[in-house]
Amino acid sequence: MREFPNRKGVMLIGGMPATKMAERFGTPVMVTDENALRENYRAVWKAFNDHFPTRVNYACKANTNLSILRVLEQEGTFIDAVSIGEVESCLRAGFVPERILYTGVAVSDAEMLALVKANVPINVDSVPQLRRLAKMDPKHPISLRVNPDVGSGHSAKVVTGAKGAKFGIPKDEIISAYREALDLGFSPRGLHAHTGSGGSDPQVFGRVTEVLVEMFERVRSELGLKLEFLDIGGGLGIPYRPEEHPTDLNAVAAEVADRLKGSSVRTLVIEPGRYIVADTTVLLTTVQDIKRTPVKDYALVDAGFNTLIRPAFYDSYHHVAVANKFDRPAESKYDVAGPICESGDYLAKERMLPKVEAGDLLCIYDVGAYGFTMSSNYNTRPRCAEVLMKGGKAALIRERETVADMFRHQKVPARLRK
Ligand code: LLP
Numbered sequence: 001m002r003e004f005p006n007r008k009g010v011m012l013i014g015g016m017p018a019t020k021m022a023e024r025f026g027t028p029v030m031v032t033d034e035n036a037l038r039e040n041y042r043a044v045w046k047a048f049n050d051h052f053p054t055r056v057n058y059a060c061k062a063n064t065n066l067s068i069l070r071v072l073e074q075e076g077t078f079i080d081a082v083s084i085g086e087v088e089s090c091l092r093a094g095f096v097p098e099r100i101l102y103t104g105v106a107v108s109d110a111e112m113l114a115l116v117k118a119n120v121p122i123n124v125d126s127v128p129q130l131r132r133l134a135k136m137d138p139k140h141p142i143s144l145r146v147n148p149d150v151g152s153g154h155s156a157k158v159v160t161g162a163k164g165a166k167f168g169i170p171k172d173e174i175i176s177a178y179r180e181a182l183d184l185g186f187s188p189r190g191l192h193a194h195t196g197s198g199g200s201d202p203q204v205f206g207r208v209t210e211v212l213v214e215m216f217e218r219v220r221s222e223l224g225l226k227l228e229f230l231d232i233g234g235g236l237g238i239p240y241r242p243e244e245h246p247t248d249l250n251a252v253a254a255e256v257a258d259r260l261k262g263s264s265v266r267t268l269v270i271e272p273g274r275y276i277v278a279d280t281t282v283l284l285t286t287v288q289d290i291k292r293t294p295v296k297d298y299a300l301v302d303a304g305f306n307t308l309i310r311p312a313f314y315d316s317y318h319h320v321a322v323a324n325k326f327d328r329p330a331e332s333k334y335d336v337a338g339p340i341c342e343s344g345d346y347l348a349k350e351r352m353l354p355k356v357e358a359g360d361l362l363c364i365y366d367v368g369a370y371g372f373t374m375s376s377n378y379n380t381r382p383r384c385a386e387v388l389m390k391g392g393k394a395a396l397i398r399e400r401e402t403v404a405d406m407f408r409h410q411k412v413p414a415r416l417r418k
Contacts, residue, residue: 001239001365002036002279004326009202011323011363014356014389018284018323019393021387022361027286028303028384030372032397034071035390036280037368041075044236044272047249051257052268057101059234059273062087067388067397069093080234080271084111087120097121101231101269103192105167109136116140123192123231127177129144132274142181143190143231146174146215150208152235153196155314161195161208161233168193171211178219188225190269191216194233198274200247206255208232213263214293220264231269232256238278240317240366247275260355274369281368283308283384284323285347287338287360297334298354304338304345306378308364308371314343319365320348328354336362340379372398380406 005012010019014033034369041056048054058072059079070093079100081087090100102115103123112129114134115122119139124130133140146169151162160167169177175189181188195208212230216217219225236247259267260286285303292298310316319335322328330352337346347364356362382401387394 001242001244004321004363006326009325009327011321011326013282014394015364015392016389016394018361018363019180022284022286022323024383024394025396026396026400027284027361028301029284029387029400030281030367030384031284031387031389031394032068032277032281032368033389034280037068037071037277038075040276040280041072042076043276044249044270045076048253048256048268048270050250052260053266054253054268054270055229055334057231057271058276059271059287061373063281063371063373064089065372065386065397066093067395069095071385072276077276077294078269080273081120084114087115087118091118098130101143103194107387112136121189124181125167125188126293127173127180130177130181130184130186134247137216138185140186141186142186143192143227143229144169144174144181144188144194145178145194146171146212148193148195148208148211148213150195150204151191152201152204154198154237155398156318157314158198159196161193171215174215177219178223178225182200182223182225188195188227190227191219191232192231192233192269194271195235197235198237199235200237200252202248202252202255205252207233207257209256209259213265214260216265217263226264229267229269230260230265231271234271234272234273234275236272236275238366240319241320270329276369278366278369281366281371283364283367283371284363285338285362287356287358288355289358289363295310296350297332298336299336299353299360299362301336301338301347301362302380303347303364303384304340304381305336305342306340306376306381307384308347309374309376310367310370311347311349311374313374318348318367320351320353321363321365322356323361323363324353325356325360331355331366336364377406382406
């Protein structure tokens with residue numbers, strides 16, 4: 001969790017009072033600090049490159065705002081993309097195709113063809129997918145994704161590397177998959193796995209590296225194929241709770257490098273999403289009403305799981321502060337809930353906060369990863385605005401949607417029109 005300065009009881013975000021942002025842009029709004037973004041990218045790049053030559057493929061599923069992609073393009077990142085929409089976002093943000101690696105599951109022929117046409121390397125998820133790709137272009141740059149039988153993650157919903165998961169080629173079939181790729185005419189360049197999301201245990205990153213190194217060497221010795229890179233996926237966690245410690249990047253990198261020692265791997269690839277963007281962004285939301293029930297008190301705000309679904313979907317913790325009472329002591333307990341018509345709609349439960357009143361501004365921390373990208377129009381609510389802070393100056397990087405936007409793609413048959 002990042003620390004925010006306090007100016008006369010008001011939280012400062014990227015050098016600007018949160019209350020001023022809310023007045024200027026309305027709420028709910030997500031505010032990103034550009035310096036924090038650059039710092040995070042540099043920290044992860046340096047920690048790994050201090051130990052081993054490492055390419056950082058930012059997993060843009062975490063946040064695909066074009067301005068955020070622009071910042072990271074300037075920083076020199078490569079990209080992990082999972083859909084044609086993500087690929088197009090990155091191309092639009094100035095990434096050349098060679099800086100993108102597409103890793104998709106359940107990929108349609110149309111999507112695969114678009115990737116072939118755009119010259120974007122494909123990390124193939126299965127042998128049937130490989131065969132379909134061979135019919136389009138057997139010379140296309142590829143790597144293979146294996147299921148490493150090593151799973152991790154903050155919730156069962158985000159574990160991807162465990163046996164039986166829908167991702168990757170089963171471990172025991174990986175050598176024959178490379179053989180088939182060669183027979184089909186491909187020159188595979190890499191080997192990839194992703195264990196899951198939100199871990200901080202260096203041992204897990206070490207274990208998956210060990211599994212991958214063994215396969216990497218077998219591909220070389222049994223098939224005579226020298227792969228260019230070994231990609232251990234993403235998954236670096238961050239501390240969402242005040243009492244949690246930051247992930248020790250140096251320890252993770254050292255553990256991974258240790259397993260690469262003596263191998264023929266020359267380039268390591270990592271795919272962090274959350275670590276780079278999560279703590280760069282907060283959500284500002286206004287208290288509409290306080291509701292006291294016989295059981296608990298609610299601070300009812302203008303953002304619900306349509307805006308931030310992580311608490312409702314994963315039971316995730318996001319820290320909450322009262323941005324306009326930033327210097328006041330916590331004295332009352334609240335559930336923070338939004339406008340969605342489901343009792344599962346909440347942002348935070350049982351939080352001790354200063355006494356909250358209607359009109360107060362709440363700040364929800366660490367929403368930069370899987371915040372906006374997982375937001376929706378449920379209950380036909382327009383999605384929120386996004387702002388980028390740099391040097392105390394705010395730039396609107398996504399306009400708030402309007403109710404009129406909700407009708408843009410709908411068609412009513414003539415027989416039903418009024
Ligand atoms: N690489 C691959 C192949 C992935 O599937 C993912 C995440 C990443 C990299 C990046 O993982 P990260 O470094 O961000 O942990 N919506 C969930 C997270 C889902 C992650 C899915 N895959 C959440 O809000 O926690």
